[in-house]
Amino acid sequence: MKSKPANRLRALGVLIVVAIVLAACGGTSGSSASTSGGKLAPNANFKLGVSLTFNNTDFWTNYISYEAKFAAQYNATLIGPLVANNDAGKQITDIHTLIQEGAQALIVNPVDSAAIAPALDYAASKNIPVVSVDVAPSSGKVFMIVRADNVAYGQSSCKYIATHATAHTGHIAVLEGDLASLNGQDRTNGCIQYLKSNYPNFQIAQYATKWDTPTAVNDAKTALSTYSDLRGIYVQWSAPEDGIVAAEQAAGRFTKVGSSSHIVLIGNDGTPHEHALIRSNELDASISQPANSYAQYAIFYARAALEGKTYSAGQTTDHNSMIVSLDGNLEDALPAPVVDMTNVNDPNLWGNAKSGS
Numbered sequence: 001m002k003s004k005p006a007n008r009l010r011a012l013g014v015l016i017v018v019a020i021v022l023a024a025c026g027g028t029s030g031s032s033a034s035t036s037g038g039k040l041a042p043n044a045n046f047k048l049g050v051s052l053t054f055n056n057t058d059f060w061t062n063y064i065s066y067e068a069k070f071a072a073q074y075n076a077t078l079i080g081p082l083v084a085n086n087d088a089g090k091q092i093t094d095i096h097t098l099i100q101e102g103a104q105a106l107i108v109n110p111v112d113s114a115a116i117a118p119a120l121d122y123a124a125s126k127n128i129p130v131v132s133v134d135v136a137p138s139s140g141k142v143f144m145i146v147r148a149d150n151v152a153y154g155q156s157s158c159k160y161i162a163t164h165a166t167a168h169t170g171h172i173a174v175l176e177g178d179l180a181s182l183n184g185q186d187r188t189n190g191c192i193q194y195l196k197s198n199y200p201n202f203q204i205a206q207y208a209t210k211w212d213t214p215t216a217v218n219d220a221k222t223a224l225s226t227y228s229d230l231r232g233i234y235v236q237w238s239a240p241e242d243g244i245v246a247a248e249q250a251a252g253r254f255t256k257v258g259s260s261s262h263i264v265l266i267g268n269d270g271t272p273h274e275h276a277l278i279r280s281n282e283l284d285a286s287i288s289q290p291a292n293s294y295a296q297y298a299i300f301y302a303r304a305a306l307e308g309k310t311y312s313a314g315q316t317t318d319h320n321s322m323i324v325s326l327d328g329n330l331e332d333a334l335p336a337p338v339v340d341m342t343n344v345n346d347p348n349l350w351g352n353a354k355s356g357s
């Protein structure tokens with residue numbers, strides 16, 4: 001009769017061992033056989049879900065190539081990217097799908113800075129860290145935002161137009177991205193605030209494009225036909241530039257960079273194609289938004305989150321940036337220089353590197 005309690009104890013011991021083994025094998029979302037105490041072990045592989053707004057521009061195709069490269073470097077298995085095509089509702093569905101498919105961490109490029117919040121909340125409820133890349137959320141928690149200072153983008157872009165225009169009066173057309181995106185807001189606000197404070201004689205014509213290339217080109221055509229004193233065009237991303245140059249040519253208003261009647265044209269991205277336009281004196285300048293660094297450090301911070309690392313505002317990094325606070329989250333504010341004819345051949349610019357190399 002005394003053997004029964006002993007048998008029960010043995011059985012209980014077996015159950016405990018089985019439970020430990022099951023937990024180690026990752027029986028719940030976000031856990032992994034390679035974790036220890038809830039943290040990813042050094043050199044262990046992890047599943048990384050990716051949700052992007054677009055994949056159809058020069059910038060994003062390069063970003064995706066770099067992402068594949070750095071995933072291998074940081075031992076991440078990519079799930080996706082799933083592409084929302086500028087649909088905030090689809091992006092929320094995509095994020096649920098990535099989590100259901102076993103993503104232990106997420107990289108998200110938000111369509112809408114506010115509308116992304118429910119998806120971020122859902123990820124948090126599953127203990128899945130999120131890194132926001134290129135666009136910051138305006139609500140909801142993420143582990144890290146990887147982007148550059150987009151207010152500075154706008155300031156630098158419109159400073160460039162103002163200082164290179166043939167006159168300090170007349171109109172400047174601002175072809176905005178999407179004002180539902182913090183990037184669109186920041187670039188617009190940075191530009192307008194700079195011009196009003198430093199060059200108040202310029203008049204600003206704003207056009208809401210929602211990152212849509214045909215809309216941006218049509219708005220450029222409108223500005224060209226409306227304002228005989230158009231001094232510059234600030235387009236907040238790179239894709240519409242060819243169409244804008246063609247529109248200027250069709251309107252008989254295109255002249256090469258440096259000519260007395262030239263309309264200054266500046267974009268944002270710093271893609272290889274933009275570099276070619278700068279070299280041919282068709283595009284004045286661009287802001288080099290580093291696709292390679294965006295991809296690298298988004299994956300770096302996703303892994304860091306799983307490894308249990310922490311960061312704080314005011315920290316400097318080993319890649320020439322500083323961690324800052326933005327809307328209750330931390331952001332690694334990466335450098336983004338102006339590119340024009342004076343530095344377009346700089347080998348350190350991402351647009352001069354072989355994509356994914």
